[in-house]
Amino acid sequence: MEEKEKWICRALIFSGLKDPEWKITASEAEEILSALDTENKTDDFALEEDVSGYRGCVLKSPGGVYWRAFNGVVKVNDNGKIFFCIDVGRKFEKLLIGSAPAGIIAGNLLNI
Amino acid sequence: MKLKVTIDVFSGLPNPSFTLGDKDSKTFLNKVKLQSGIKAKENVISPFHLGYRGIIIEQTEEAVSDFPKTMYLSGKFAFGTEESFEILNNDAESYALNFLDKVRNIELKPDFPVFLQKEMDRVKILRDKIDYNKILKLKWPILTKVGPCYCAPVYExxxxxxxxxxxxxxxxxxxxxxxxxxxxxxxxxxxxxxxxxxxxxxxxxxxxxxxxxxxxxxxxxxxxxxxxxxxxxxxxxxxxxxxxxxxxxxxxxxxxxxxxxxxxxxxxxxxxxxxxxxxxxxxxxxxxxxxxxxxxxxxxxxxxxxxxxxx
Incomplete structure (x- = not known):
């Protein structure tokens, strides 16, 4: 993975206003992704949706793969192929949120 | 005066248009024989079929007041933005065929004039067959079967x-x-x-x-x-x-x-x-x-x- 290619992160908080968004390097993304158990993936799952307030975070690779994490589950969209992974202890989610630069997300906006 | 004349024939591609100078513009409007005192009946609707539909005439300079500034010529009618009128000369549209060599906005194929004449002839027959009263009555009953808010998007x-x-x-x-x-x-x-x-x-x-x-x-x-x-x-x-x-x-x-x-x-x-x-x-x-x-x-x-x- 090239260092120059940026990965995009976003915290899904607002309905109308733009969500906080930041970029990370490939090596940072690699570290976050290592927290995910991709051995036990399944397409027979559902991501718990919250209609208001914080509803997880999203990581997007330069190649267009999306990881959306919320409350212990990660929904992966690998260029149209959808599957789910368990995010034990919300580790992936916390690492992703933790990668945000200081001040970009007001602390009281999240409930993790 | 000047007229911009657009032939409304295509659905997706740009329609051919041309501009007429003072002399040709006056001749064209004289051909239309617009009778401003004779207004079109309310049950007439502007054309909606595919293929040739009519001609749009826009007065671009020194507009004359006895014609709408913009009108849509189609068969027996001239549709203005606020009022529509009957016209006496059913052949006014064909007069536009004389000016296809002035079209500059698109490239016309050599057989386009022949195609357009055939289309105009076809539509003349079609217009006589269309029952506008029947169309206006059918419109609402069909749409209300779709859903209570039939203009609204479907939940997908x-x-x-x-x-x-x-x-x-x-x-x-x-x-x-x-x-x-x-x-x-x-x-x-x-x-x-x-x-x-x-x-x-x-x-x-x-x-x-x-x-x-x-x-x-x-x-x-x-x-x-x-x-x-x-x-x-x-x-x-x-x-x-x-x-x-x-x-x-x-x-x-x-x-x-x-x-x-x-x-x-x-x-x-x-x-x-x-x-x-x-x-x-x-x-x-x-x-x-x-x-x-x-x-x-x-x-x-x-x-x-x-x-x-x-x-």
């Missing part, structure tokens, strides 16, 4: 909830207006009247642009007295806000839309489009639904498809 969550480009880049405003931009559209962004932050109220105040006026600037129509009724045409949306201290003091706005089946649906930001409120109930009226922190109901608005621009 799968399309919006792709867990990718569409879902994460289109927000409540995109969804409610049924207008994908992939920019997480903001009220007023496209029209230069961007909503302010924090979202403290629905309406404007000194130094503050509320989401309501910002959306109106984008082309939505404020209909505060809509009372949850489907507009025709267009569809109904509802604006609500979560004022500070919600969302860490930023506040937020949210939109719902009334669908084809009369139920309301919404899309919370980058989340999935849903027909449920915060309590898991179907939404029949956003004023009474559980809206979570979006406690303030601002207004209903009408969206006319194709009349708005979001960014």
């Amino acid at each position: 969550p799968k399309w919006w909830n792709d867990a990718g480009q569409i879902q994460y880049n289109n927000n409540c405003y995109n969804y409610s207006t049924n207008y994908r931009t992939d920019t997480f559209a903001q009220p007023g962004q496209a029209s230069g009247h961007l909503r302010s932050v924090p979202i403290s109220s629905c309406d404007d105040s000194a130094g503050y642009t509320g989401p309501k006026s910002a959306a109106v600037s984008d082309g939505l129509i404020d209909t505060p007295n809509a009372d949850n009724k489907c507009p025709r045409p267009g569809h109904l949306v509802a604006l609500v806000i979560a004022p500070p201290p919600a969302f860490g003091g930023y506040g937020d706005f949210h939109w719902y839309r009334k669908g084809n089946n009369g139920h309301w649906t919404h899309k919370p930001g980058g989340g999935q489009a849903t027909n449920l409120d915060s309590s898991g109930n179907i939404i029949l009226d956003p004023r009474n639904a559980d809206r979570g922190p979006y406690t303030v109901f601002c207004t209903f608005m009408k969206v006319l498809h194709g009349h708005i621009k979001l960014q």
Whole structure:
């Protein structure tokens, strides 16, 4: 993975206003992704949706793969192929949120 | 005087057009023989079929007052922007065939004049066969079988909830207006009247642009007295806000839309489009639904498809 290619992160908080968004390097993304158990993936799952307030975070690779994490589950969209992974202890989610630069997300906006 | 003449024949490609100078313009209008005192009957509708339909004539310089500035010539009628008239010369349209060599906006193939003449002949026969009264009577009964809000979008969550480009880049405003931009559209962004932050109220105040006026600037129509009724045409949306201290003091706005089946649906930001409120109930009226922190109901608005621009 090239260092120059940026990965995009976003915290899904607002309905109308733009969500906080930041970029990370490939090596940072690699570290976050290592927290995910991709051995036990399944397409027979559902991501718990919250209609208001914080509803997880999203990581997007330069190649267009999306990881959306919320409350212990990660929904992966690998260029149209959808599957789910368990995010034990919300580790992936916390690492992703933790990668945000200081001040970009007001602390009281999240409930993790 | 000058006339810009456009031959309305294509559906997708640009129509051929040409400009006539003073002498040819006057000759053309004389051919039309517009009888301004004889107005077209109300049950006449402008052409809607595929293929050749008519000729658009626009007076571009030194307009004369006894003709509409812009009129659509089709068979026995000249349709102006406000009034329509009967004309005496059924062959006025064919006169345009004399000027096809003046067309500059598109390249016409050599056999186009022959094609156009055949089309004009075909349409002359077609016009005599069309029963306008029958068409006007049929229009509404067919459409009301589709759903109570037949002008409104259908609820199709799968399309919006792709867990990718569409879902994460289109927000409540995109969804409610049924207008994908992939920019997480903001009220007023496209029209230069961007909503302010924090979202403290629905309406404007000194130094503050509320989401309501910002959306109106984008082309939505404020209909505060809509009372949850489907507009025709267009569809109904509802604006609500979560004022500070919600969302860490930023506040937020949210939109719902009334669908084809009369139920309301919404899309919370980058989340999935849903027909449920915060309590898991179907939404029949956003004023009474559980809206979570979006406690303030601002207004209903009408969206006319194709009349708005979001960014």
